[in-house]
Amino acid sequence: xxxxxxxxxxxxxxxxxxxxxxxxxxxxxxxxxxxxxxxxxxxxxxxxxxxxxxxxxxxxxxxxxxxxxxxxxxxxxxxxxxxxxxxxxxxxxxxxxxxxxxxxxxxxxxxxxxxxxxxxxxxxxxxxxxxxxxxxxxxxxxxxxxxxxxxxxxxxxxxxxxxxxxxxxxxxxxxxxxxxxxxxxxxxxxxxxxxxxxxxxxxxxxxxxxxxxxxxxxxxxxxxxxxxxxxxxxxxxxxxxxxxxxxxxxxxxxxxxxxxxxxxxxxxxxxxxxxxxxxxxxxxxxxxxxxxxxxxxxxxxxxxxxxxxxxxxxxxxxxxxxxxxxxxxxxxxxxxxxxxxxxxxxxxxxx
Amino acid sequence: xxxxxxxxxxxxxxxxxxxxxxxxxxxxxxxxxxxxxxxxxxxxxxxxxxxxxxxxxxxxxxxxxxxxxxxxxxxxxxxxxxxxxxxxxxxxxxxxxxxxxxxxxxxxxxxxxxxxxxxxxxxxxxxxxxxxxxxxxxxxxxxxxxxxxxxxxxxxxxxxxxxxxxxxxxxxxxxxxxxxxxxxxxxxxxxxxxxxxxxxxxxxxxxxxxxxxxxxxxxxxxxxxxxxxxxxxxxxxxxxxxxxxxxxxxxxxxxxxxxxxxxxxxxxxxxxxxxxxxxxxxxxxxxxxxxxxxxxx
Numbered sequence: 001x002x003x004x005x006x007x008x009x010x011x012x013x014x015x016x017x018x019x020x021x022x023x024x025x026x027x028x029x030x031x032x033x034x035x036x037x038x039x040x041x042x043x044x045x046x047x048x049x050x051x052x053x054x055x056x057x058x059x060x061x062x063x064x065x066x067x068x069x070x071x072x073x074x075x076x077x078x079x080x081x082x083x084x085x086x087x088x089x090x091x092x093x094x095x096x097x098x099x100x101x102x103x104x105x106x107x108x109x110x111x112x113x114x115x116x117x118x119x120x121x122x123x124x125x126x127x128x129x130x131x132x133x134x135x136x137x138x139x140x141x142x143x144x145x146x147x148x149x150x151x152x153x154x155x156x157x158x159x160x161x162x163x164x165x166x167x168x169x170x171x172x173x174x175x176x177x178x179x180x181x182x183x184x185x186x187x188x189x190x191x192x193x194x195x196x197x198x199x200x201x202x203x204x205x206x207x208x209x210x211x212x213x214x215x216x217x218x219x220x221x222x223x224x225x226x227x228x229x230x231x232x233x234x235x236x237x238x239x240x241x242x243x244x245x246x247x248x249x250x251x252x253x254x255x256x257x258x259x260x261x262x263x264x265x266x267x268x269x270x271x272x273x274x275x276x277x278x279x280x281x282x283x284x285x286x287x288x289x290x291x292x293x294x295x296x297x298x299x300x301x302x303x304x305x306x307x308x309x310x311x312x313x314x315x316x317x318x319x320x321x322x323x324x325x326x327x328x329x330x331x332x333x334x335x336x337x338x339x340x341x342x343x344x345x346x347x348x349x350x351x
Numbered sequence: 352x353x354x355x356x357x358x359x360x361x362x363x364x365x366x367x368x369x370x371x372x373x374x375x376x377x378x379x380x381x382x383x384x385x386x387x388x389x390x391x392x393x394x395x396x397x398x399x400x401x402x403x404x405x406x407x408x409x410x411x412x413x414x415x416x417x418x419x420x421x422x423x424x425x426x427x428x429x430x431x432x433x434x435x436x437x438x439x440x441x442x443x444x445x446x447x448x449x450x451x452x453x454x455x456x457x458x459x460x461x462x463x464x465x466x467x468x469x470x471x472x473x474x475x476x477x478x479x480x481x482x483x484x485x486x487x488x489x490x491x492x493x494x495x496x497x498x499x500x501x502x503x504x505x506x507x508x509x510x511x512x513x514x515x516x517x518x519x520x521x522x523x524x525x526x527x528x529x530x531x532x533x534x535x536x537x538x539x540x541x542x543x544x545x546x547x548x549x550x551x552x553x554x555x556x557x558x559x560x561x562x563x564x565x566x567x568x569x570x571x572x573x574x575x576x577x578x579x580x581x582x583x584x585x586x587x588x589x590x591x592x593x594x595x596x597x598x599x600x601x602x603x604x605x606x607x608x609x610x611x612x613x614x615x616x617x618x619x620x621x622x623x624x625x626x627x628x629x630x631x632x633x634x635x636x637x638x639x640x641x642x643x644x645x646x647x648x
Contacts (some may be wrong), residue, residue, distance in 0.1 A: 228451040234445065236432070
């Protein structure tokens, strides 16, 4: 080596070892594409075997089933991209519905008061989850598992104390019910199909989350805190605020799902919701979210939830034994995880 | 920058005088002097545990010095956080803290300082501007990227360092602190990074280049600070020192001679041992258990 280096800019040269990526390979690294391929496959399968599956009313039912999972799954997907987990979401949906109905019922207040209180409680739970994860450094898996158990206990015990029962009181004749139902659980009949408003909310939330992820600064930060929190902090990203904000977003969406549940059925069972947290996470994973964070999409999670809707309803329409549902679930999860693994291998840090 | 062509009398961008840092009763650094001028590269050399990291942490605002003075453009400072240092134009590129591997190159380039357009709730990323700027800034540094949308993790280690350097330059750094940028790289990649350090210098930045490789430091350095066990054992400008002297200082001179002597002895001993393995089979300890086994059968 000489004592002085050539200072001039070298003419840019193309590395001869670099080959152009094939088109399929480039498309497949998009997080939602695997889920889309899966969704088309499942749709064709049920379309072929189940005659009732082909109708418009069946599609509306599938979309509704998808929306009940899909709305919280949007939040869960954002949180997973941000590198964290939330296992308390399933029972948090029930908690929100219970708080809203029982608060209003006990104080004979307008239902909108209960709805607001319930949102506040939900946001506090989300904040607490996030704060504990940030402050203690305990993995969110454990923190939210603890929250899951505590909420489950509270749901059952407090409902028993207040109503002496395992369900919340019927609220359909209370003040504010009709207006709240219009917002959270409206139905329209269009050409024989029963379209529910939660499907529209679901699409709106997916669109909003996608916009935030891809086109705003916050979205950039979400990917960064999930991908490499240290690096993100080093360049001035407020990592703690982003993570706590994500936990609170999840809580807000579970609250919304709880309201949908409450105003669809007028009353909720206090033991409901257990196990749903896994369905939300699985929808996000099938949709291309990496368990380790930093990669994924809201559209993917929506497609994941749609696959769920198709599978649950499709098995019924096809007249199969519903026991097969869980098998489908497992198989799809495995396929999605393998695809994710492949994606990460492609983009792994090369040295 | 007006003072890049001045000589001699200009105020250095950074000046440390008699700096010291203690962690409890451990003296991590003591009595260190250092100057960084615009358009110059100041190299900090030292073995592991010599105090290089402590020195960067003081300069980058992560830690505060316990004694001595730290001046930025002639003004004494005490930084409370790396953000303060950044605001004064002192940017640090850490070896592995630079980027988020799964994110596209352009998102990494602007991470934490995103360009936006629109107002209030419609405020959004100016994606086109950021893509274009990333491409042109990297091109100005001589890096030709096929696609600024590729995840930065797919770039080589040297290229990632260069992106991090280009980013610091673009965001108005006056002083660039590079923490062992060539440590994990192969010979050719290291050469590429050194070239960009020279580029940054030519653009009028002051560079602090931390390394333990005198062969990387000497060709591009203007000043050399050699640390050993938390103390400065030499602070020289380039005309005062040759590459051989630098290498020898860096390795601890006498220590290195001692080491090479020991290694030679070890090598001779090993050669003697290897020459007669079969003759010694019955007598050496190593083969004894095998012999016992034979008997047991």
